[in-house]
Amino acid sequence: MDPVSAGTRPITVALVDDYDVVVMGVANILDHYRDRVVIAELDTNEPLEDPVDVVLYDSFAQPESDHDEIAALVGNPRARRVVVYTWNFHPDLIRHAQQKGAHGYLSKALSAAQLVDALEAVHAGERVFSEPPGRARPASGLNWPGRSEGLTDRESEILALITQGKSNAEIARLTYLSPNTIKSYIRTVYRKIGVDSRTQAVVWGVRRGFLPDHHRIEHWKGGP
Incomplete structure (x- = not known):
């Protein structure tokens, strides 16, 4: 039943992530459902400030094997429920999220309507874990650094980790991808952005917003 x-x-x-463009993209797709979900706060590298019903933690370009952020959010009394929002469904990541107390693990392949349904279910006390998707396209309206330059979400994540100074081995470990898969992604990224070296890729990334932001947008479009 409609909550109204x-x-x-x-x-x-x-909405919590390291990148403004990511949380703004999620906020925009949810804004069509303001009668059911209101964005109270958008945080990039800032601690949660206001009490909220659900924290939606977007995993873009964050060390996915480092679960300190999930644990910190779960332990924050201002966050009544914590949900991970991701396209990485490696079984170890799902298990770790559950162990850290996450109330949901949602796929970015969900439509906006499905995402809202899932958030309402979590708020009602359910634990909602999406079925592992195929390599489906993210929900319409999502955004990420590099999308306008033709990079896919996963390619952008790899480039963001490179820009942060991660080695190929570290990227493979953090994303649960094989080293050969990482090398393949890097070759594709280099070709798309027109660079020949890691140094050039880092410079390209820094100039185009591939380093984490430190910002908060409160009371999104007049919300609480």
């Missing part, structure tokens, strides 16, 4: 017709308020959501 049921006489309940929309749930409040904080």
Whole structure:
């Protein structure tokens, strides 16, 4: 049942990621459902400030084997529920998220309507874990650094990790991809952005927003 017709308020959501463009993209797709979900806070490398019903933690270009951020959010009294939003469904990542207390593990292949349904279910007390998707395209409206230059979400994530100074071995470990797969992604990225070396790729990335931001946008479009 629609929460408005049921006489309940929309749930409040904080979006957490290292990159402004990522949280802004998620906020925009959810803005069509403001009668059910209201974005109360957008945080990039800033601690959660306001009490919210659900924190949606986007894993873009964050060390996916480092679960300190999930544990910190789960332990934050301002976050009533914590949900991981990702395209990486390696079984170890799902298990670690569960062990850290995440209330949901949602695929970026979900449509906006499906995402809202899942957030409402989590808010109602359910634990919602998406089925591992195929390599489906992310939900319409999502954004990431490099998308306008033709980079896919995963290619952009690899380039972001390169820009952060990660080695191929570290990137493979963090993303649960094989070293050969990482090398293949890097060759494709270099070709797409027109560079021949790691140094050139880092410079390209720095100039185009591939380093984490430190910012907060509060009260998205007049929300609470």
